[in-house]
Amino acid sequence: MGMAAETPYPAQSRHSWVTHLTEDGVDRRFIQEAVGHRCDTSTAIYTHVSGDFMNTALRKALGPAFDNHASQRRKEC
Numbered sequence: 726m727g728m729a730a731e732t733p734y735p736a737q738s739r740h741s742w743v744t745h746l747t748e749d750g751v752d753r754r755f756i757q758e759a760v761g762h763r764c765d766t767s768t769a770i771y772t773h774v775s776g777d778f779m780n781t782a783l784r785k786a787l788g789p790a791f792d793n794h795a796s797q798r799r800k801e802c
Contacts, residue, residue, distance in 0.1 A: 739760060743756055743760060743771060744774060744775070746759075748774060748775065
């Protein structure tokens with residue numbers, strides 16, 4: 726016998742929707758308004774961002790610094 730599929734709850738749909746909006750770069754203030762949060766901190770806690778997204782975002786933001794550092798190290802050798 727197979728396992729029964731978990732019944733999705735409305736909160737799971739909201740979490741998924743907010744996560745996708747976050748990963749697509751939608752402003753957190755917009756998301757805050759869309760889900761009806763009074764405080765931005767509630768929205769920050771509520772969003773779940775995948776590890777792949779975080780790695781990509783960090784590489785995009787910090788990559789030039791790391792690339793520049795690596796090229797300087799090559800020049801020193």
